[in-house]
Amino acid sequence: xxxxxxxxxxxxxxxxxxxxxxxxxxxxxxxxxxxxxxxxxxxxxxxxxxxxxxxxxxxxxxxxxxxxxxxxxxxxxxxxxxxxxxxxxxxxxxxxxxxxxxxxxxxxxxxxxxxxxxxxxxxxxxxxxxxxxxxxxxxxxxxxxxxxxxxxxxxxxxxxxxxxxxxxxxxxxxxxxxxxxxxxxxxxxxxxxxxxxxxxxxxxxxxxxxxxxxxxxxxxxxxxxxxxxxxxxxxxxxxxxxxxxxxxxxxxxxxxxxxxxxxxxxxxxxxxxxxxxxxxxxxxxxxxxxxxxxxxxxxxxxxxxxxxxxxxxxxxxxxxxxxxxxxxxxxxxxxxxxxxxxxxxxxxxxxxxxxxxxxxxxxxxxxxxxxxxxxxxxxxxxxxxxxxxxxxxxxxxxxxxxxxxxxxxxxxxxxxxxxxxxxxxxxxxxxxxxxxxxxxxxxxxxxxxxxxxxxxxxxxxxxxxxxxxxxxxxxxxxxxxxxxxxxxxxxxxxxxxxxxxxxxxxxxxxxxxxxxxxxxxxxxxxxxxxxxxxxxxxxxxxxxxxxxxxxxxxxxxxxxxxxxxxxxxxxxxxxxxxxxxxxxxxxxxxxxxxxxxxxxxxxxxxxxxxxxxxxxxxxxxxxxxxxxxxxxxxxxxxxxxxxxxxxxxxxxxxxxxxxxxxxxxxxxxxxxxxxxxxxxxxxxxxxxxxxxxxxxxxxxxxxxxxxxxxxxxxxxxxxxxxxxxxxxxxxxxxxxxxxxxxxxxxxxxxxxxxx
Amino acid sequence: xxxxxxxxxxxxxxxxxxxxxxxxxxxxxxxxxxxxxxxxxxxxxxxxxxxxxxxxxxxxxxxxxxxxxxxxxxxxxxxxxxxxxxxxxxxxxxxxxxxxxxxxxxxxxxxxx
Ligand code: SF4
Ligand code: SF4
Ligand code: SF4
Numbered sequence: 115x116x117x118x119x120x121x122x123x124x125x126x127x128x129x130x131x132x133x134x135x136x137x138x139x140x141x142x143x144x145x146x147x148x149x150x151x152x153x154x155x156x157x158x159x160x161x162x163x164x165x166x167x168x169x170x171x172x173x174x175x176x177x178x179x180x181x182x183x184x185x186x187x188x189x190x191x192x193x194x195x196x197x198x199x200x201x202x203x204x205x206x207x208x209x210x211x212x213x214x215x216x217x218x219x220x221x222x223x224x225x226x227x228x229x230x231x232x233x234x235x236x237x238x239x240x241x242x243x244x245x246x247x248x249x250x251x252x253x254x255x256x257x258x259x260x261x262x263x264x265x266x267x268x269x270x271x272x273x274x275x276x277x278x279x280x281x282x283x284x285x286x287x288x289x290x291x292x293x294x295x296x297x298x299x300x301x302x303x304x305x306x307x308x309x310x311x312x313x314x315x316x317x318x319x320x321x322x323x324x325x326x327x328x329x330x331x332x333x334x335x336x337x338x339x340x341x342x343x344x345x346x347x348x349x350x351x352x353x354x355x356x357x358x359x360x361x362x363x364x365x366x367x368x369x370x371x372x373x374x375x376x377x378x379x380x381x382x383x384x385x386x387x388x389x390x391x392x393x394x395x396x397x398x399x400x401x402x403x404x405x406x407x408x409x410x411x412x413x414x415x416x417x418x419x420x421x422x423x424x425x426x427x428x429x430x431x432x433x434x435x436x437x438x439x440x441x442x443x444x445x446x447x448x449x450x451x452x453x454x455x456x457x458x459x460x461x462x463x464x465x466x467x468x469x470x471x472x473x474x475x476x477x478x479x480x481x482x483x484x485x486x487x488x489x490x491x492x493x494x495x496x497x498x499x500x501x502x503x504x505x506x507x508x509x510x511x512x513x514x515x516x517x518x519x520x521x522x523x524x525x526x527x528x529x530x531x532x533x534x535x536x537x538x539x540x541x542x543x544x545x546x547x548x549x550x551x552x553x554x555x556x557x558x559x560x561x562x563x564x565x566x567x568x569x570x571x572x573x574x575x576x577x578x579x580x581x582x583x584x585x586x587x588x589x590x591x592x593x594x595x596x597x598x599x600x601x602x603x604x605x606x607x608x609x610x611x612x613x614x615x616x617x618x619x620x621x622x623x624x625x626x627x628x629x630x631x632x633x634x635x636x637x638x639x640x641x642x643x644x645x646x647x648x649x650x651x652x653x654x655x656x657x658x659x660x661x662x663x664x665x666x667x668x669x670x671x672x673x674x675x676x677x678x679x680x681x682x683x684x685x686x687x688x689x690x691x692x693x694x695x696x697x698x699x700x701x702x703x704x705x706x707x708x709x710x711x712x713x714x715x716x717x718x719x720x721x722x723x724x725x726x727x728x729x730x731x732x733x734x735x736x737x738x739x740x741x742x743x744x745x746x747x748x749x750x751x752x753x754x755x756x757x758x759x760x761x762x763x764x765x766x767x768x769x770x771x772x773x774x775x776x777x778x779x780x781x782x783x784x785x786x787x788x789x790x791x792x793x794x795x796x797x798x799x800x801x802x803x804x805x806x807x808x809x810x811x812x813x814x815x816x817x818x819x820x821x822x823x824x825x826x827x828x829x830x831x832x833x834x835x836x837x838x839x840x841x842x843x844x845x846x847x848x849x850x851x852x853x854x855x856x857x858x859x860x861x862x863x864x865x866x867x868x869x
Numbered sequence: 870x871x872x873x874x875x876x877x878x879x880x881x882x883x884x885x886x887x888x889x890x891x892x893x894x895x896x897x898x899x900x901x902x903x904x905x906x907x908x909x910x911x912x913x914x915x916x917x918x919x920x921x922x923x924x925x926x927x928x929x930x931x932x933x934x935x936x937x938x939x940x941x942x943x944x945x946x947x948x949x950x951x952x953x954x955x956x957x958x959x960x961x962x963x964x965x966x967x968x969x970x971x972x973x974x975x976x977x978x979x980x981x982x
Contacts, residue, residue, distance in 0.1 A: 159894070161950050170949045177890040177950065317883050317952075327952045330881050348883060351912065351920040740885050752893070755900050756886050798912050798920070 115146075115164045115663035119608055127152035131162060131663060133605030135586050135593040136241040137537065137567050138182045138746050139175050142323040144593035144605035146663065147172060149179075151611045156183050156587060166295055166664060167325050167603065174740055178752045183585055183613060187568055187749060187813065190614025193580040197561070201575055201819030210615065210625075213579055218629050220561050221255060224532055230489075231496040232531040233257040234518065238538035239269055239545055239744065242586070243565075244597060245482065246619035247536040248511055253485035253634040254627035255534065258497040261513045263540050265547035266839040266846035267506060268441040270322060274599060275509035275844065276450035279700045282688025283679055284472020285599040286457065288433040289465075290328040292595070292602025293669040298335060304467030305332060308354070308425065308432040310340040312453060313364065313439020313849075315347050318738040321437065323595030323602075340422060342367065344734055345763070345805060346798040355422050361734040361803060362715035362850025363412040365445045367419070368452035369712060370408030373400040374423035375459065381427065382461030389674060389687070390458055392697025392708070399709040411712065413800070427460050431467035438736065439849055444838060445713040446845035447505075451698065452710040458694045464672050472600030474679060474688050477667065478647050479598045486511065488634050496528075503843035505704045516837040516846075519548075522555035533562045536619065537583065539570040541822070542745040543789070543808045543831035547846055550787065550832050565622065568749060571811050571825035574818070584616035590640050591618065592647070592659065603664040604648075606656070706841045715850040716838045717784075719802075722852070729784045729852040731768070732803045735830050736848055742809060749813035759862070760810040760828045762791040764855065765801040769793060772855060779860045782806055784853040787832025790861055804855060806830045827861060873934055874979040875948070876964040877926060880972050881955040884909070884924035888947035888956065895938060895946035896931065904931040905947055926956070928980040934958070936981075 119131040128151055133144035146165025150158035159179045161170035182188075192213040193205040208216075224232050233255055237247030239262070251260035262271070277283055288309055294300035309329065316326030329349070333339065339353035342364070350356040359367050375381050376397050386393050405416035426432055434457050440450050462468035476482075486494070494500075498521050499514025500507035506514055522530055533556065540546040541553045556562075556576055564570075564577035573580055586593075591607035617625070620640055627635035637643040645655035652665060659665055670678060677683040686692035690699040702708040714721040718732070739761075741753040748754065762782060764774065774780055778793045782804065791806055799805060808831065812824035826832075834848050884907060892904035905928045912922035926947070935945035939958070948956045957964060961979055968975050 163949065169954070171952050171954065172887060172891075172950045173952060174886045174890045177887060177894060317885070327883070327885075327954075330883065330953050330955075334881065346912070346920060348912075348922055348924075351922040352880070356918065751900060752890055756889075796912060797914060798922075 117661045119606070119660050119663065123150070125152070127157065130608050130610035132587065132608040132610060133593045133664065134176050135591070135607060136743055136746065137583055137585050138179070138743065139586070140320050140743050141240045142593045142595050142597060143320045143325055144323065144595060144603065144664070145172055145176060145325070146605070147176060149587055149610040154611055156180050156611060164663065166297060166666065167292060167328070171327060174753060174756065175743065175747060178750050179585070179587065181750050181752055183587060185749060188613070189567065189569060189580060189582045190616065191582060192615070195578055197578055200578070201822070203574070203817050205580065210617065213581060214625070214629065217563060217579060217626070221532070221630060225256065228529070228531055230255070230257045230493060231259055231528060233534070234259040234261055234513070234530050234532070235534045235536060236261050236263055236538040236540065237536050238540070239264070241537040242591060243537035243619050246623050248482055249485040250534065250536060250619070250623050253488045253631055254623050256488060256631055258489050258494050259513050259530070260511065261515055261518045262545070263515050263518065263538065263552065264545035265516055265834070265836060266444065266844050267510060267512070267515055268446070268844070268846045268848060269438060269545070270441065271510050272441040272446055272844040273436060273450055275506070276447055276454065278509050279698060280451055280454050280689065280695050281471065283474060284476065285322065285596050286454070286469045286471055287324060287596065287600050288435050289467050289470045290332060293666045295666060298331065302466060304431055305335050306337050306431055306433045306467045307429040308338050308340055310342065310426060310432070310434040311349065312342045312434060312436045314435055314437025315343070315349060315737060316435065317349060318740055322597065340426065344800060344803050345737070355418070357414045357418065357422060358800065359412040359414050361732050362443060362445070362718060362847065364439060364443065365449040365452055365710060366403060366408050366411040366712040367414060368449055368456060369400055369403035369710060370405050370412070370419045371423045371426070372396070372452060372456060373403045374405060374420050375427045375456070376400055378424070380424060381459040385461040386459050389694055391691040391693035391695050395709055396455060396696040399711070403712070430460070431462055431465050432460070433462060433467070433469045441845060442736065442848035443850065444716060444840040444845045444847055447701070447706070447840050447842050448710040448712070455696050455710065458696070463694070464674060466671055470600060470669060471673065471679070472596065473673070474681070476598035477594055477601045477604070478592070478651060480651070481647055485634060488631055505700070505842035506844060514843055516839060519552055519555055519836060522558060531560045533559045533576065535562065535564040535572060535576065537565060539566065539572045539745045541572045541575060542570065542811045542825055543829045544744045547831055547834040547848070548786065548836045549829060550826070551836060565619070568813065569817060570745070571822040574822055581622060582614060582616040584613065584618055587611070588613055588616060589618035589621070590644070590656070591620065592644055601667060603666045604659065605664045606660045608660060701842070704842055715847050717847065717852045718850065725785070726852055729854045731853055731855060733782060733784070733806065733833060733851040733853040734803060734849045735806050736808045737805055739807065745809040745811060748811060760791040760807050761794045762804055762806040763794050763796050763799045764804050765799050766795045766797060768801045769795050772857070774855070774857055779858050780855050781858045782830065782833060782853045782855050784833050784851060786835050787829070789828050789830040789832060790858055791828055791830070804853070871960040871962065872979055873959060873981065874961045874964055874977055875928060875934070876957040876968055877976045877978070878955040878971050878974065879923050879925045879976060880974040881953040882924045882926065883953045885952040887950045887952050888926045891946040891950040892932070895935060898931060902931065903929055905929065923974060925976060928978050930980070932980040934981045
């Protein structure tokens, strides 16, 4: 990429090169773009053809960036509100100094009177905040309680933890030539023959920073797809195979595939003999899952299971990309274990064109881990749910999310008194299960700080202080794909202009940190901070990164052969046995089965047949659209013009039987809650399954309580129960609930959104 | 002068809408109007596991093939931003040759006379 990252144009405007990361947008995808600014205002967004991964391509969220940046409802200065006015639109603008003068003494007083553990930081998913909400908690505020309020920690965390326990490595990802500047043409690169997409639709979701349309790049070059999905997606219509399974039956399917591969002797003997532990036990276990039995459980025919198992095992290299469906499943640890076993015994781990593995330590992750040194052993032990859930708390530095709700409700083992909401709008149906219950429980907090770009339902309900966040276009930063756990590049986020009086996550961390724990924050500026992260690890400073545009680390294949996966430098994997643990020593130590097994979802035609009579449809939620990132973007006219309303998908036969037509508003309801969405009839979904989108609220609706921007109207997460999680504390049933569906009056005139 | 056009290999059009918004940005087209607009065919089952489901972006009379922009930067806005990288711009005769080498799902548009 060119060295100049800022250029002056003839008409007086200037153009800044940058890489994107929400807010607003997405996971750390870091798409390359050029932002043109005139008279202090963002006037143009263009893709950057020089970017090695995205080559100029941009999704509609960044193409609509000027509407987000210049939106009349953006909050551009800090605000305060009296605690008795929570839920009312009674905010007063204040300066940052005044905000600190309120926050700092309050934090000090709470720590003195009740201990630092009485403060909890809530962090939102996917946004830049993901890198900073831990340090914000540990080193700026000094609390051990940092919470990602998603039941069962059901996003990314489980997959990372399972990988840690089974492989002792960073995140597994398709080899999409991401670290090669010349990409797919690099002579060391081999194209995957098959990619199995398991419960994932990267075209829309760009998961964890994987640029989703890389799949299209590879398909054009000859890669074939296998989709494991309860819906036939657009990608599914371009796939070689679609395994359209019953939601939540995934682990049975994975064990069925393993059964065929092992019994038909299609596995990689060399890899299994040299690098795997527990193969005989796994072989014995999969005998319980013959394809015919699995077909009954999953709705996928035995014939297809056999065919896909054979194709996948005999076409090397191939890759599996596992999705959120692995996490949002109380049986998900076993599913993840089975998928990693499939990847391992077919010889596809850490080979060209297979599945790449990150090193055990995250890129630029050292500092984040070290911020924990600010907490005494005694304080760290007070982390909510750490003792009860060792499998979760060993790998994740957070509280246990479900235990956190219990603590808010019960005041046990101690009362939480202050909440800091960092880019987390979780009474909107984004991550929490039973957001209505969280909503009631959160009222017990004495003092709340919210950081966001817009007034959200969560901020309106709870904020006492609102601290405005800049968009990625308005501050300096670093974007690292896969949150550093198997990064294909680091990109410079360059401040192109300023809007209002906003401070980025890292600016807030440093400023607050200097006031409360100055020894943890020896940085003069944001630039100095990033240079101090980059220099020891990569030998470059922040300015070098700006001039490079992106930095692609070198990737080494077969690291287990050369000792690069282990701290001691011995060959093998960084696990207890030094091997890929097909049978897990740790799961057993934590009281679970050492081998993968299938368990029915908590509510299903088989586990609750009586309830299923009343709620006769299987509900799966959370598939993404191009036009939003969870609850972001609902106020952006261009994006609402494309997707104006929350959409649920239903099979035309099922709809006909219920008297539902295309575009009708319907209510999805079960024993836990209900939500209204607009029906879209499609034959690509199974007649017994419905899908509902998440993340909906209506910025155009009344802000004050009880409306809170209509947050309870289409709140699909109210149908998902609290603490129905797996034995090790991971995984909740967001994608395999039951419900009924009936017609209701349209919400459209009521809400009154005009695109 | 040879006419130019757009070639769209809709085997790889994922329905991402980037062309629509990129075009609106380039030409300041208001809501409710488009220089190029996605259409959808399907989804319907053909036989067994075979499905038909296509997105096809269709230029309108507001499309001027990015005349000014192409003179300046060489490539239309929709073509640069297309996530599926399934759009090509060029003289019709060249596009026709390319079309013959592609699969069955391919379309050519010549919106400017
Ligand atoms: S994926 Fe979309 S939102 Fe994210 S950086 Fe790329 S263009 Fe922007
Ligand atoms: S060529 Fe230009 S004007 Fe025509 S559809 Fe594409 S972006 Fe719009
Ligand atoms: S930008 Fe390309 S892939 Fe996206 S909808 Fe338009 S033609 Fe299709």
